[in-house]
Amino acid sequence: MVLMRNVSKTYKNGVNALHNINMTIEQGEFVYIIGPTGSGKSTLIKLLDGEEIPSGGLVEVVGINIGKLRRSKIPMFRRNVGVVFQDYKLLERKTVFENVYFALEAIGTPKLKARQRVREILHLVGLSDKMKSFPEQLSGGQLQRTAIARAIANQPKLLICDEPTGNLDPDMSTDIMLLLEKINREEGTTILMVTHDITLVNQFKKRTVLLYDGHIVADLAEGGYIKNEPVPTL
Amino acid sequence: MNLFRHFKEAFLGLVRHGAMTVSSASAVAYALLFVGIFIILSINIEQITYSVEESVQIHVKVNEEFNKEEPLGIIYTQISEIVGVLDVEYSSKDEELDKLVATYGEDGKIFESYRGVGNPLRAAYLVKTNEGSDIEAVAESIRLIAGVEKVSYGGTGTVQLMNMLDYIRSVGYILVIGLSIVAVFLISNTINASICSRINEISIMRTVGAKNGFIRMPYVIEGILIGILGSIFPILVATMGYIYLYEALGGVFLAQMFVLQSPFPLVYYTAGILVGIAVFVGLIGSFVSVTRYLRWQR
Ligand SMILES: Nc1ncnc2c1ncn2[C@@H]1O[C@H](COP(=O)(O)OP(=O)(O)OP(=O)(O)O)[C@@H](O)[C@H]1O
Ligand SMILES: [Mg+2]
Numbered sequence: 001m002v003l004m005r006n007v008s009k010t011y012k013n014g015v016n017a018l019h020n021i022n023m024t025i026e027q028g029e030f031v032y033i034i035g036p037t038g039s040g041k042s043t044l045i046k047l048l049d050g051e052e053i054p055s056g057g058l059v060e061v062v063g064i065n066i067g068k069l070r071r072s073k074i075p076m077f078r079r080n081v082g083v084v085f086q087d088y089k090l091l092e093r094k095t096v097f098e099n100v101y102f103a104l105e106a107i108g109t110p111k112l113k114a115r116q117r118v119r120e121i122l123h124l125v126g127l128s129d130k131m132k133s134f135p136e137q138l139s140g141g142q143l144q145r146t147a148i149a150r151a152i153a154n155q156p157k158l159l160i161c162d163e164p165t166g167n168l169d170p171d172m173s174t175d176i177m178l179l180l181e182k183i184n185r186e187e188g189t190t191i192l193m194v195t196h197d198i199t200l201v202n203q204f205k206k207r208t209v210l211l212y213d214g215h216i217v218a219d220l221a222e223g224g225y226i227k228n229e230p231v232p233t234l
Numbered sequence: 235m236n237l238f239r240h241f242k243e244a245f246l247g248l249v250r251h252g253a254m255t256v257s258s259a260s261a262v263a264y265a266l267l268f269v270g271i272f273i274i275l276s277i278n279i280e281q282i283t284y285s286v287e288e289s290v291q292i293h294v295k296v297n298e299e300f301n302k303e304e305p306l307g308i309i310y311t312q313i314s315e316i317v318g319v320l321d322v323e324y325s326s327k328d329e330e331l332d333k334l335v336a337t338y339g340e341d342g343k344i345f346e347s348y349r350g351v352g353n354p355l356r357a358a359y360l361v362k363t364n365e366g367s368d369i370e371a372v373a374e375s376i377r378l379i380a381g382v383e384k385v386s387y388g389g390t391g392t393v394q395l396m397n398m399l400d401y402i403r404s405v406g407y408i409l410v411i412g413l414s415i416v417a418v419f420l421i422s423n424t425i426n427a428s429i430c431s432r433i434n435e436i437s438i439m440r441t442v443g444a445k446n447g448f449i450r451m452p453y454v455i456e457g458i459l460i461g462i463l464g465s466i467f468p469i470l471v472a473t474m475g476y477i478y479l480y481e482a483l484g485g486v487f488l489a490q491m492f493v494l495q496s497p498f499p500l501v502y503y504t505a506g507i508l509v510g511i512a513v514f515v516g517l518i519g520s521f522v523s524v525t526r527y528l529r530w531q532r
Contacts, residue, residue, distance in 0.1 A: 072446075075446070089434065089437070089438060102438065103442040108445075108448070150442070154443070
């Protein structure tokens with residue numbers, strides 16, 4: 001699903017955000033990416049959704065080489081990858097239903113099929129009774145569930161979440177985690193989740209990749225090391 | 235594609251930025267008003283220049299002593315070789331007399347006594363030039379030819395008028411191009427604002443994998459609509475104005491020589507050209523804006 005080999009990323013301003021990253025994610029996996037601020041987590045995500053291209057090494061997502069991905073091919077590629085953000089990025093003037101529908105309309109899904117799929121997906125995330133609500137009428141957890149519904153409406157193979165629980169209290173965070181697990185289990189979606197929330201990581205044990213200063217310093221499968229890169233002096 | 239959706243979004247954009255839509259459409263309207271006036275003016279100038287050129291020719295009187303060798307003698311050859319000369323026609327003494335008689339109508343009969351060997355008139359060459367503006371220079375050159383007694387033509391007034399019309403036309407072209415560029419710029423600006431207010435929508439569309447064409451479409455339609463909105467007023471003014479003017483002037487300008495173009499189908503052409511420019515300007519303006527925005531990031 002995801003293959004990174006000797007990947008490095010240097011931004012135009014000379015910042016080295018990632019060094020020699022090696023990582024493989026299989027289909028159906030659920031992986032956390034953790035690390036302190038500025039360690040390169042968002043940069044990693046941008047490489048996976050084609051927003052940035054690697055400065056060195058190979059990045060392959062669903063079999064597509066990101067480094068060689070032409071601009072004109074980006075839209076079709078993106079349909080394989082759903083993204084959820086900490087701040088939801090919902091449209092204020094649209095209802096829950098319309099927000100999800102918007103994503104399907106944007107990729108040309110026929111009207112009837114799109115409506116059908118929106119209802120289905122809102123049922124999956126438990127928002128069937130909130131379809132006609134506007135974002136300002138929802139709680140943080142409901143907002144994030146709407147955003148998740150939008151991200152998976154198109155049934156992407158990979159779902160990337162950048163701190164999806166960053167703005168939520170512990171109860172709501174647990175809710176979202178349960179939902180993500182359900183999506184991972186029922187839809188078979190591969191999930192990559194960036195988080196700062198160590199409590200959550202300990203509560204829902206998954207493979208965990210620790211980034212520090214642009215390096216992968218640990219890659220643990222539910223508590224046990226499966227790989228141990230030379231750890232830089234912290 | 236989902237045309238209905240794109241139009242709905244485009245109208246939404248127009249309404250959401252009502253003030254900007256109105257201001258850019260009215261600026262486009264002023265620009266197109268100039269363009270419309272210019273088109274009508276230009277087509278009429280073309281017509282007038284043509285008829286003036288038709289009627290203006292150089293009259294070259296041939297000295298009596300050289301007359302025997304003409305019509306196809308040395309003077310004819312020399313005139314023909316001057317740059318800018320289109321056509322040279324010989325007019326014998328008798329023909330010149332015919333014209334003199336004709337000019338005076340009934341009273342002209344008294345000149346009939348000239349006819350015959352004692353005809354005091356001179357044979358002449360009637361010279362036409364390629365361009366109206368060449369007349370002065372060509373006349374000067376002919377004056378220098380030996381055996382030419384007198385050179386006359388429609389007068390400097392006519393030539394100056396034609397030069398002025400020519401000048402107006404070139405200024406008009408520059409004006410039209412300049413104003414079109416201004417219109418593109420204005421529409422582009424409005425579309426930029428429209429994009430700015432929907433930056434979130436665009437970024438979501440990009441994240442979920444909408445194609446650029448899909449993202450671009452509503453904005454391009456919006457730009458075209460602004461252009462078309464801006465073309466309504468100038469089309470009305472230019473069309474009605476010209477029809478009114480034509481009626482008021484009785485179809486001629488100043489003198490019978492300057493016949494105006496009939497309003498129909500001229501006003502239809504003008505309206506068509508204005509709408510065409512409006513659509514084009516809206517298309518370019520909005521396309522530039524969206525494309526610039528979409529290129530900005532991957
Ligand atoms: N577009 C950019 N241009 C230049 N430098 C950047 C850019 N984006 C990120 N960086 C730099 O790259 C490094 C890694 O940033 P990144 O956003 O990947 O960190 P992060 O782990 O997501 O941090 P946080 O937890 O705060 O979100 C930082 O030093 C940051 O300043
Ligand atoms: Mg980040």
